[in-house]
Each structure stands twice: as structure tokens, then as C-alpha cells.
Amino acid sequence: MTTPKYFSSIARFYRERKRLPSYREMLKLTGFRSTNAVYRLVERFRQADLLTKDAAGKLIPGKRFRELRILGTVEAGWPSPAEEELIDTIGLEDWLIHNREATYMLKVSGDSMIDAGIRPGDMLLVERGRTPKEGDVVIAEVDQQWTLKYFQKRGRQTILVAANKKYSPIIPQDELNIAAVVTAVIRKYHT
Numbered sequence: 001m002t003t004p005k006y007f008s009s010i011a012r013f014y015r016e017r018k019r020l021p022s023y024r025e026m027l028k029l030t031g032f033r034s035t036n037a038v039y040r041l042v043e044r045f046r047q048a049d050l051l052t053k054d055a056a057g058k059l060i061p062g063k064r065f066r067e068l069r070i071l072g073t074v075e076a077g078w079p080s081p082a083e084e085e086l087i088d089t090i091g092l093e094d095w096l097i098h099n100r101e102a103t104y105m106l107k108v109s110g111d112s113m114i115d116a117g118i119r120p121g122d123m124l125l126v127e128r129g130r131t132p133k134e135g136d137v138v139i140a141e142v143d144q145q146w147t148l149k150y151f152q153k154r155g156r157q158t159i160l161v162a163a164n165k166k167y168s169p170i171i172p173q174d175e176l177n178i179a180a181v182v183t184a185v186i187r188k189y190h191t
Helices: 007-017 023-030 035-047 092-096
Strands: 051-053 059-061 067-070 088-091 103-107 123-128 137-142 145-154 157-161 176-186
Touching: 007 023, 023 035, 035 051, 103 176, 137 157, 145 176
Parallel strands: none
Antiparallel strands: 051 059, 067 088, 103 123, 123 176, 137 145, 137 176, 145 157
16 A cells, blocks of 8 residues: 555654644645645545544554555575565564563663674563563573573473573572563664
């Protein structure tokens, strides 16, 4: 689905001011001469799930508001010819988060998971209540201290393993609480 005309100026307004424009401000953004034209435009955006209204009737971003375009694939092996082609659009939250109520973010400090591609400063999406599987990266409370490690089982014993040879595996002495399973790692390369 293509993005309707005038939406990019409304999205830019939202990014800059952290709120959607009023109907009067939309008049200026679009160059329309009547608020009736703005109402029709807003209705079109609502039908496209770009905008919606909250319980008080205020305009808020809709489900598709933050979608990004998927323009194809890129070869990570040998170089190959590529063409830019709009394949689809996707909302990052819809793609990354399966259980919104149980998902939260944590910022990584320390280097114990660096060989798993998790670096200091990265942001993690983690899901509470998910049962960890062998090899999952988990947030765990071990003997009253918190850590980020691989979840492994050796027989009936649970072991937490770092992805850095500087760190020894952790074998809980008294208690182990797996608080969450990591579902995504987010890293910004440029600010």
C-alpha cells in the first residue's frame, strides 16, 4: 500500500514536535483552503490506518504510522546486481514485538556477550514470561545479582554462559530466576 499524498509533511511535523498537527496546522502544511478538505484528508488517513483517534477524540498515530518501506534484499556474501523495488512496508514494533504487555527494553553495559554481537550501549528488547530454550539469551537473577547470558542445561542443572572467553560459566549456588528472554538487539550506528 502506498502512502497517501501529504502524509510525509504530517509525519515530519510529528517527528519534530512529538505531536500531530491540529486541523488548523494541517491547513498550512497541505496548502488547503478549507478545513473540510483537511477533514476529508484525515478520514483518508484513518481508513489507511495512518491516523486514529483516542478515547477523547484526539488524533494520534495509527497502526501504519511508523511503517518503513522494504525495498528489497541485499547480498551479504558475494556482490550481486540489485534493484530497488518496493516489496512491502512493515512497522518495526509489529515485527519485533509479539507480546506488547510483556516486552520492555534494557540498555546493555559490560562485554560478556560481545561474541554474540551484543555490545555495550546496545538496546535489548526482552519478553517477560517466555520459557527459555537452550541457547536463548536471557536476563537472569542469579544469587541476587542480575546478568545477561546464554541459557544452557546440563542434565538437570541450568548454567548461564557468557559469549566472551574472559568470563566463566555461572552455576547458580542458591537461586536462579529467569526474568526475561531477549527477542531483539537494537544498535544505532549513527546518531
